[in-house]
Amino acid sequence: MIQVKVCGITSLEDAEAAIAAGADALGFNFVASSLRVLESDAAAEISRAVVGRVVRVGVFQDAGAAAIAAHVNRVGLDVVQLHGEESPAFVAELPFPVIKVLPGDAEGIAQAAAYPKVDLLLDHPSGGGSGSTWDYAAARALVAAGRRIWVAGGLNADNVADAVRAARPHGVDASSGLESAAGKKDATQVRAFVANARDAVAAPTRPSASGYFGRFGGRFAPETLMPAVTELSEAYEVLREDPQFLAELESQRATYAGRPTPLYHAARLSEELGCKVYLKREDLAHTGAHKINNAIGQALIAKRMGKQRVIAETGAGQHGVATATVCARYGLDCEVYMGEEDTRRQALNVFRMELLGAKVHPVTSGSGTLKDAMNEALRDWSTNVRDTYYLIGSTAGMHPYPLLVRDLQSVIGREAREQILAVEGRLPDWLIACVGGGSNAMGLFHPFYADSGVKMLGVEAGGEGVDQGAHGASLSAGSPGVLHGSYSYVLQDDAGQIFPAHSISAGLDYPGVGPEHSFYKESGRAEYVPATDAEALDAFVYLSRIEGITPAFETSHAVAALRQRARDWSPETVVILGLSGRGDKDVAQARELLQGKL
Numbered sequence: 001m002i003q004v005k006v007c008g009i010t011s012l013e014d015a016e017a018a019i020a021a022g023a024d025a026l027g028f029n030f031v032a033s034s035l036r037v038l039e040s041d042a043a044a045e046i047s048r049a050v051v052g053r054v055v056r057v058g059v060f061q062d063a064g065a066a067a068i069a070a071h072v073n074r075v076g077l078d079v080v081q082l083h084g085e086e087s088p089a090f091v092a093e094l095p096f097p098v099i100k101v102l103p104g105d106a107e108g109i110a111q112a113a114a115y116p117k118v119d120l121l122l123d124h125p126s127g128g129g130s131g132s133t134w135d136y137a138a139a140r141a142l143v144a145a146g147r148r149i150w151v152a153g154g155l156n157a158d159n160v161a162d163a164v165r166a167a168r169p170h171g172v173d174a175s176s177g178l179e180s181a182a183g184k185k186d187a188t189q190v191r192a193f194v195a196n197a198r199d200a201v202a203a204p205t206r207p208s209a210s211g212y213f214g215r216f217g218g219r220f221a222p223e224t225l226m227p228a229v230t231e232l233s234e235a236y237e238v239l240r241e242d243p244q245f246l247a248e249l250e251s252q253r254a255t256y257a258g259r260p261t262p263l264y265h266a267a268r269l270s271e272e273l274g275c276k277v278y279l280k281r282e283d284l285a286h287t288g289a290h291k292i293n294n295a296i297g298q299a300l301i302a303k304r305m306g307k308q309r310v311i312a313e314t315g316a317g318q319h320g321v322a323t324a325t326v327c328a329r330y331g332l333d334c335e336v337y338m339g340e341e342d343t344r345r346q347a348l349n350v351f352r353m354e355l356l357g358a359k360v361h362p363v364t365s366g367s368g369t370l371k372d373a374m375n376e377a378l379r380d381w382s383t384n385v386r387d388t389y390y391l392i393g394s395t396a397g398m399h400p401y402p403l404l405v406r407d408l409q410s411v412i413g414r415e416a417r418e419q420i421l422a423v424e425g426r427l428p429d430w431l432i433a434c435v436g437g438g439s440n441a442m443g444l445f446h447p448f449y450a451d452s453g454v455k456m457l458g459v460e461a462g463g464e465g466v467d468q469g470a471h472g473a474s475l476s477a478g479s480p481g482v483l484h485g486s487y488s489y490v491l492q493d494d495a496g497q498i499f500p501a502h503s504i505s506a507g508l509d510y511p512g513v514g515p516e517h518s519f520y521k522e523s524g525r526a527e528y529v530p531a532t533d534a535e536a537l538d539a540f541v542y543l544s545r546i547e548g549i550t551p552a553f554e555t556s557h558a559v560a561a562l563r564q565r566a567r568d569w570s571p572e573t574v575v576i577l578g579l580s581g582r583g584d585k586d587v588a589q590a591r592e593l594l595q596g597k598l
């Protein structure tokens with residue numbers, strides 16, 4: 001995880017803003033000639049207020065050892081940063097952790113060996129504070145040699161990501177690039193600086209060229225599909241950085257889907273549970289769930305690729321409805337494959353898709369459910385690849401779908417991160433979301449990936465109970481295998497036969513999960529637990545009554561896990577729960593299940 005230092009702090013207000021933005025270290029300047037010089041009393045006051053929450057760095061230039069020690073004691077400093085001609089012997093003798101500043105050119109890099117064991121900060125070769133940039137890649141040799149290197153000099157919110165990618169440093173440091181006036185930090189720029197530095201190293205979660213997150217993912221596709229997936233991959237690699245495409249996506253999200261969705265402080269729920277809960281309201285997006293984020297993005301991709309015909313698979317019909325919706329919006333022909341059994345169980349959603357102008361194909365092969373619908377859609381795609389776009393509904397399937405869908409759903413987490421910083425002044429302790437294929441959860445989690453203080457909980461369908469009967473908890477109770485073109489956790493027997501999943505909620509009723517979640521599970525970045533049908537139904541009623549918000553059955557699983565976990569939390573614990581969708585679609589089923597029990 002990259003360290004971010006905000007230097008030249010001159011007030012408690014700026015210190016608090018930097019901490020709220022997620023900065024790891026603050027710099028207090030004790031160099032008399034600096035515009036940002038601080039008296040030790042003023043520094044001590046700020047230092048006392050932030051102790052334990054951030055690393056406090058004192059910046060000196062050719063000060064004596066006694067003067068440095070006096071400041072360390074009076075102010076309370078964790079590290080000293082030396083900007084002058086301090087000799088190797090002087091640095092080696094200091095009894096404090098040191099960051100030695102060297103110029104970021106060949107001469108500076110040659111001096112590095114004389115200062116072993118301390119952190120090095122490479123600054124602009126012509127001296128810091130000029131605001132101009134330099135060749136940050138020069139730091140790479142020292143990084144590769146195992147030194148802890150910071151880069152500084154000319155960094156701001158706009159160029160920090162490039163510098164991080166060029167230098168791969170231990171940390172970055174900025175001061176004048178984050179100011180609205182000399183000595184005064186601009187909170188918006190500080191936030192963007194921290195976020196952009198973190199995003200640049202979140203890149204390891206970008207899958208490899210062949211689509212692997214760690215050992216999960218990939219592209220296990222039959223030969224006949226290879227041209228189609230390769231074409232999509234190539235188109236998407238260009239579009240994901242195309243400013244015009246991104247601007248159109250942004251404007252459609254705002255005007256058609258109703259974004260940003262609110263981050264709602266659930267006060268009564270918080271009071272009941274004894275922690276501070278915020279709900280990220282995807283239920284308020286157009287069509288009542290997060291699925292529209294993905295559908296809009298992929299419809300725009302289909303248009304850019306010149307494909308007039310869109311196909312999709314759907315289980316209960318939620319993804320089919322979202323796809324039919326965007327096809328109506330963009331004038332695309334829409335055909336949806338749905339298991340025959342499902343068309344009977346979900347007749348209302350079949351009508352909804354038809355109302356929106358889509359054609360629904362009932363699939364009679366196999367068990368006539370989602371898995372068979374997906375196979376049929378893949379068959380269609382491989383024969384009609386020239387004019388057809390296959391719009392997958394979650395972060396599952398072969399590369400590039402897990403990446404593509406995650407990118408499109410990450411708008412959830414990006415908004416939530418900004419919203420929580422604005423209202424709480426800090427990042428949350430926990431994120432909670434339900435996991436079917438994994439798209440709403442990954443959309444919430446991904447933008448917080450590099451924020452190591454933010455813990456993540458994914459909640460799967462525990463069905464009748466993971467030990468007792470049928471369920472959909474691939475991560476909690478499955479094992480790695482291949483399903484729908486991707487290597488990930490799946491529900492399978494010893495011979496690799498996929499078990500049918502079961503859940504009260506159609507959206508979690510899937511025997512696999514997106515590969516990036518498998519990567520999060522094995523690397524320990526997120527934790528995954530099941531919630532049973534009964535617990536989810538209970539939570540469905542609970543949230544309806546306590547907040548006047550009826551969650552989807554899928555979402556109710558996350559609410560159930562929140563109720564369990566909250567027992568260990570305190571009123572200071574800040575939680576964001578991904579409210580993936582509204583429960584109107586589930587009210588009829590709930591009425592049957594709850595007969596007389598309300």
Ligand SMILES: *Cc1c(COP(=O)(O)O)cnc(C)c1O
Pocket residue numbers: 289290291318393394395434435436437438439440441507508552554555580581582
């Ligand atoms: C489809 C759906 C889900 C499950 O899908 P993910 O890809 O795991 O997000 C969750 N919640 C709602 C409301 C859904 O409609």
